[in-house]
Amino acid sequence: MNPDMRTRLAGLELANPVMAAAGCAGTGRELARFFDIARLGAIATKSVMLEPRAGRPAPRMAETPSGMVSSVGLQGPGIEVFLQRDLPWLRSRGGTAVVSVAGSGPEEYAELARRLPASAGVAMIEVNLSCPNSAGQGRDFADVPAEAARVVRAVRGAAEDGVPVFAKLAADAPDPVDLAGACVEAGADGLSMVNCLRGMAVDPVTLRPALAGGVGGVSGPAIRPIAVGCVYRTREALPEVPVIGMGGVQTGADALEFLAAGASAVAVGTVNFADPSACVRILRELQELLEERGVDRVGDVVGAAHRPTGAVVGR
């Protein structure tokens, strides 16, 4: 008995709850060399900006225990090339496109949202509020609920009605739950959490920061308990708001952990670097775990950790 893997994220129904996370799946082309990307619930694109962007100098990455710290600086071709080249390609391969946007202010975010209608193949807009990789030092959108709300309000106002807008939050926002509340009040249809946490590695030879950018973002399995905690606490505070959970998902069991904590879908980020087939492997493992437990619909486990012992689905 195959469990029903469909999941809902606000207005959007995904074939299954396993997504690729923004900035960790290239344009989709790179993963398509390893599996059929139409099999994924969705692919979040690398955050796109209005203009092309060269990003940060190398070194951009350093390995840390069960994770890494990175500072890419949102290198990308800009919205023009994205709309003419990357998005059509993704759609042509049957990929469901969650388009992540990044801007320097509410106006830029809104302008991006305006150019991303459903007709272009946009299934969802994800508002990257909190990329420690971006060039500026401040992270006002991510750290100050009122600033985050301004951006979300602008995007929701500019985006097409049928396109859900999800706000993406960092785990080291002063109070992720507060921030989540502010975003939802400002019109976010759901939340993506978490983005990387600020961190750094020191080069053991030079004793200088290992990344050219100094401080970068920590990601990978190392941050999973932090991410699961954010999802759990947000679900507690905002039980009706759909959440895409991410942060170190490596196995089907990890995906299940996020679902139980309250996520309706999960996204796989850093682990794609370690295992280019990770997304489909995780989907298969999750499906097997649900089968073993006798779960009929994946939706039945969403939020299970919040139910009293004994009320857990399956056996």
Add this chain to the structure above:
Amino acid sequence: MNPDMRTRLAGLELANPVMAAAGCAGTGRELARFFDIARLGAIATKSVMLEPRAGRPAPRMAETPSGMVSSVGLQGPGIEVFLQRDLPWLRSRGGTAVVSVAGSGPEEYAELARRLPASAGVAMIEVNLSCPNSAGQGRDFADVPAEAARVVRAVRGAAEDGVPVFAKLAADAPDPVDLAGACVEAGADGLSMVNCLRGMAVDPVTLRPALAGGVGGVSGPAIRPIAVGCVYRTREALPEVPVIGMGGVQTGADALEFLAAGASAVAVGTVNFADPSACVRILRELQELLEERGVDRVGDVVGAAHRPTGAVVGR
């Protein structure tokens, strides 16, 4: 040529910069079965409170990738027993005692500080502002700079003049650097960073939170880049303030990383659980690394990551 390993923390000189972290070294007796605890720079004691405390129910711990999440709830015998039994024992073995204190308000912290004079064998008081393991849900001291300052001011006022007071901060405070500044202004002689980050694991079988306490604190090598980042940014903002760096120190190279980021000493926490000889092994490895680099004094590498390339000590 043995490098000079002595390091200064405000008024206090340690024989070397490797300490055991609070709550991860028992009373000292447990580690003393594996090595001579007088060889450590210092031992931070489990945070002591005025009264005995039973802590949280089990399960209190779950393993996570390169780390763990825990919620002990500050189980301890209270200050009376600590002063009569644990502290004298530690001193009798030649241990340098950093006494960590935890309270429910500035008055309780102050009362503890009053009872911890140098004559009792107290080398330093560490103010645990931010234990996500403590019973209460709120973490006002840790999260709100003004609250942290109140506690630090109370402790500094009550503690003996010759006893340095260090404020211990969590990595997931809204702005660790801000908080550090507030503590120093309130009279902290130095900073210990970092304490655990909030996080959680879900039991893969029951799908309920793995810890009885639900959310707990994440520690271990997984959080090292986050901790190093905190130390680096604090050093940048407050270059004159001595810092004890901690968070996932596992090897001599990790200790060197914290020193380069700006810590004058490092503390070993979770890794003691994995390797009861870790502290002395790390000390030996650090010494060897410094020797290899031709460093004369450990102090020469403190803050090296802030100096321009080429100005790095040794070869």
Add this chain to the structure above:
Amino acid sequence: MSDNGPVQTRSPVLTVRRVDAYHAITVVAPQIAERFRSGQFLSVGVGGEHSSMLLRRPFAIHDVKPDYGGTVEFLFAVRGPGTAWLAERRSRDLLDVVGPLGRPFPLPRDPVNCVLVGGGSGAAPLFPLAHALRRRGCRVDFVLGASSADRVFSAISARRIAETATFTTDDGSFGVRGRVTDALERVTADARADVVYACGPMAMLGRVAAAAARLELPAQVAVEEAMACGTGLCMSCVVPVVGEDGFTRMARACVDGPVFRGERVRFDDVGTIPFDALGAPGWKAWSDEPGAEGAPEREAG
């Protein structure tokens, strides 16, 4: 440091064997073998040098031999990633082992009659105990339970060491269908038991301790609480235990135990902080505070 305390060693694996549902690993560890007393356990680092699994895995010591200066054997069931990794070790691999850990079973001075009750892999520490008791002239009778036949532990050696060996399985696939406690009264009567020793899952220990109390027999139980360090540092392995002063404290299974006197463990309250435990919220309201000096940290046993 201290001569009978635990040591940390990098020990070569001598053999890895399958024993029914279990794996048995023997390592060369003379210092552990020499210090060992029955009831003690060891802990093993898993996953290799760059493992993402930080915590050591605890296992009861099942056997100690003088070969190669001293070897130590432990048996385990594959349960999660740590034990799966251990099951793949080959001889000559090195393991990071710490032991012996914990308080051993107290041994009677006189040659009394002892009934040893084990559940599943929990039977492991009872075998060296049985040998030690036999060396003191004690009579030993075994009651071993498990979920199914292949999880019954070392039935043959149990029969060899003991006067009698009774087996129970949940599914009746071996021995008597039922629980160890179903057989306990008969075995203790037949053996004219003076003392009961038990090791196994917490629920089983609770039932054994209750049965022993009913039969007015002293019981020594070795608990298997989840442990993060095994060396007393982390406070993760706590169980509510009544001290000699009558106060309940949260005792560490790894250093205050794993062996406790059966009637001292508050089995019904395991996994909670009893309201009257020392330092529980509001414990002062009802109790006279114990004197500071008198407060023994190692209240157990």
Add this chain to the structure above:
Amino acid sequence: MSDNGPVQTRSPVLTVRRVDAYHAITVVAPQIAERFRSGQFLSVGVGGEHSSMLLRRPFAIHDVKPDYGGTVEFLFAVRGPGTAWLAERRSRDLLDVVGPLGRPFPLPRDPVNCVLVGGGSGAAPLFPLAHALRRRGCRVDFVLGASSADRVFSAISARRIAETATFTTDDGSFGVRGRVTDALERVTADARADVVYACGPMAMLGRVAAAAARLELPAQVAVEEAMACGTGLCMSCVVPVVGEDGFTRMARACVDGPVFRGERVRFDDVGTIPFDALGAPGWKAWSDEPGAEGAPEREAG
């Protein structure tokens, strides 16, 4: 998916050998062997299933053989924990291998004269290249440099394959004391070289590319930029490369390279974002924006 794209395999180790300062591992990986073209690399997961080392380690493919359906060999120096772990593998262990990755060396249609320049372990991909060139009737001459004699790579097979093989070491312990570029002019002249191929550290490649430009020879260089994924996902391996439209872009060494045309790589600006790179802060101020359609992502080579 695509038939000549990379595959991910769990490949058994056939042999592990020491070769001077290097270790050589041969794995059975028919699909990689079959797809391989010289200049491509593979990546290996390190530390086992529960490794705390998340990132794959990239290595040039040094040799491909038809045995066992297809084997692939890579050579490496122990540098850090990942390569240390690899050096401890034994035959029959399984490795998680992805390959072949990256763009291969372009091969000339005609039987021209080729000088192959390698530095340290960077010489590895030049050996399969030499064989491929020889099969096309090209003349091959080697210039191999290293810090010291034991780091000179496969001197014997270089002599066997090539018309001439010249060696340089920093310390003069083997061949000529000095750098590969010191020998390059003479070798290219003697061999009447039509093209230069090079692989090695970035600084060496820069010098080779500059020398080739001076000699008016086309150069194909394979760079070794630090890589986190090797599959084009993470954008960690970028180098500034001038595209056909004259614009500099931050190209990914793993998928847009590792082989680039020598004059296209801005070696002096490696490790920076050149001010005039596409999307650099303020790049618009000085440049005509390239047409969106015309902007080739794979501008390299």
